[in-house]
Amino acid sequence: MESNSGQRTNVRGGSSSRWVALAGIAGTLIGSLGGIAGSILVYQQNEDAQKHAREERRADIRRKSYVDLVSEYQTWEIKANGVSNILDAWILEKDEKESLKTLQMALEEYNKSFVPAHTRSWQTEVAVILVGTPSAGDIARKLSDAREEAAGQLHNGFQGEEPYDGNKFVKSVKECQALIEKFISNVKKEVVV
DSSP, X not given: OHHHHHHHHHHHHHHHHHHHHHHHHHHHHHHHHHHHHHHHHHHHHHHHHHXXXXXXXXXXXXXXXXXXXXXXXXXHHHHHHHHHHHHHHHHHOOSHHHHHHHHHHHHHHIIIIIHHHHHHHHHHHHHHHHHSOHHHHHHHHHHHXXXXXXXXXXXXXXXXXXXXXXXXXXXXXXXXXXXXXXXXXXHHHHHOO
């Protein structure tokens, strides 16, 4: 009998050891699952933060392209008007010698000031088309076309097939100004939060 009760004690002792081991394994599994869940949560939060940061960078790039477009357009308009004023003076010049000097001055202003400003303005329009919203890109395309019309008139002053027409130039510049105003009011809604 004694041996029987000894066996019972061992069986009970062995049984409780198994339960302790199973409880330990269960605790380890629960801890592991909790750790995995925590890791997944941290990973997801990191992904969300990175996505938000990427969106912010895109918005910053877009805003900069908008500011650059307006700024470069204003520079372009100043340079274009400068060349136009000299061409108008050249057309009105009666003295042939003075007329030649005025034309040379207009050509220098065109090549040294206007052409670089025209190139930079075109580059900013392309940037807006690439990174801006579709509506901003549409306005930038229209601005580019109107600006090219005005530039064509200046080009005609030197070697175009048609003679320079100051009225057509002014009309094109006014169209550009209207498009810039439309652009500003359009992107103001997008940029100002």
